[in-house]
Amino acid sequence: MGNSLADLSATELLTGYRTASFTPSDVAQDVLARIAKFEPTINAFYAHDAAEVIRSAELSTARWNRQAPLGALDGVPVTLKENVARKGIGFPSGNAGNPAPAAAANAPITDRVLGAGANVLGSTTMPDWGMLSSGVSSLHGITRSPHDPELTTGGSSAGAGAAAAAGYGPLHVGTDIGGSIRLPGTWLGLATLKPSFGRVPLDAPYLGRCAGPLARTVGDLALLMSVIAEGDSRDFSQLPPERLDWTLAGAEVTGLRIAVHTDAGCGMDTDPETAAAIDAAAEAFRAGGATVERIDSFMTPGMLVDLDRFWRVRSWVDYQNLSLENQRKILPYVADWCRAGADVPGAELLRCYQTIQSLRQATVAATSEFDLVLSPVSPVAAFPATWPMPFNDPQREMAHIGFTAPYNMSEQPAASVNCGFTSDGRTIGLQIAGRRFDDTGVLRAAAWYEANRPDHFSVAWPS
Structure with a gap:
């Protein structure tokens, strides 16, 4: 620092x-x-x-x-x-x-x-x-x-x-x-x-x-x-007002039941260095008194494809509402990605929406027995700044969000904290997800790991 x-x-x-x-x-x-x-x-x-x-x-x-x-x-x-x-x-x-x-x-x-x-x-x-x-x-x-x-x-x-x-x-x-x-x-x-x-x-x-x-x-x-997190009536989807204890002092993981997985079940393969860093973090939680169990992936390739298609249609609606002049200003990669949603029938869009509900169900079913779930945030480390995506192909589904997107759809909290580096010095993030509404529990676990990870996993910030 x-x-x-x-x-x-x-x-x-x-x-x-x-x-x-x-x-x-x-x-x-x-x-x-x-x-x-x-x-x-x-x-x-x-x-x-x-x-x-x-x-x-x-x-x-x-x-x-x-x-x-x-x-x-x-x-x-x-x-x-x-x-x-x-x-x-x-x-x-x-x-x-x-x-x-x-x-x-x-x-x-x-x-x-x-x-x-x-x-x-x-x-x-x-x-x-x-x-x-x-x-x-x-x-x-x-x-x-x-x-x-x-x-x-x-x-x-x-x-x-x-x-x-x-x-x-x-x-x-x-x-x-x-x-x-x-x-x-x-x-x-x-x-x-x-x-x-x-x-x-x-x-x-x-x-x-x-x-x-x-x-x-x-x-x-x-x-x-x-x-x-204070309530506001302008959000018609807000949770009921609740006074949560956001203090993190004395955070412990002893007695927690924790799951870990390094295979998203879809999309890009997880880099071996990333998987190893997540496994090492899981061992730190085990050493801290938690029970750690490996679980199978719960997201499927079809779920990822349908989620991606649903978003393409949503963005295509935004795109087609622009004037032709403004459409030409959109990043070509994004325009190409949107166009793949142009001819999706209504019945297919509804099927994609139903797949999202199945994804939500699968995520909750796979994780509900555990206090926390550990995984990578991304299967890969940072890529070139000029690339729009880590795979750089607008025709491919969003192949890097198999670990993150499930918790958006299931509405569960998920934190990230650095847990290591690749051999060439790029950062690797540990995702810590929890049960729905347990935002403070997720943050306490992240604070515990931050305090107990090896010193050399701390990031040297540019200044």
């Missing part, structure tokens, strides 16, 4: 504010310097106003000088993914052909972080419609890894992941419909959480879609969740 205030965790920043060791204005200056250094290369921001960041920090500094913070995140830098609405700012969802009128109102998440006093640095980039697992966008160009600009950030929360890894402050919000929070997590070495469906209110809920945090530490995930 570097010596800059930009590298401190949110908890460390708040402690510094309380003790007057430094101010939110000091932090903002360091973060803005970090952004100026990295942003020309990594391209994490869609919208960023340095003057507004300074103004917000000054207001927060004045509140801390009076020992009257506005809320739990006062003065802490936060970024929001492009598709999380901010009043007065357009959200084109990463593509150059999508009209982007200014949002008429904030999303619930935006209201929560602003109400807690956070300093919103800006909106982060995403690929076209969020339907790529990379930082390749017809609107933004390429978002790159701060660890190695030749490598992908993952996506679709590409800019959020890049900002977190580069040290644009500690807290970052992404969205996830099939792995879009956890995939940047694995390919950048971050800690992330895709919450239970409905845990974090959205203003545009959709089957499987969740919003959640990306950070360098599990503790920061929990802190951000304590703010953004």
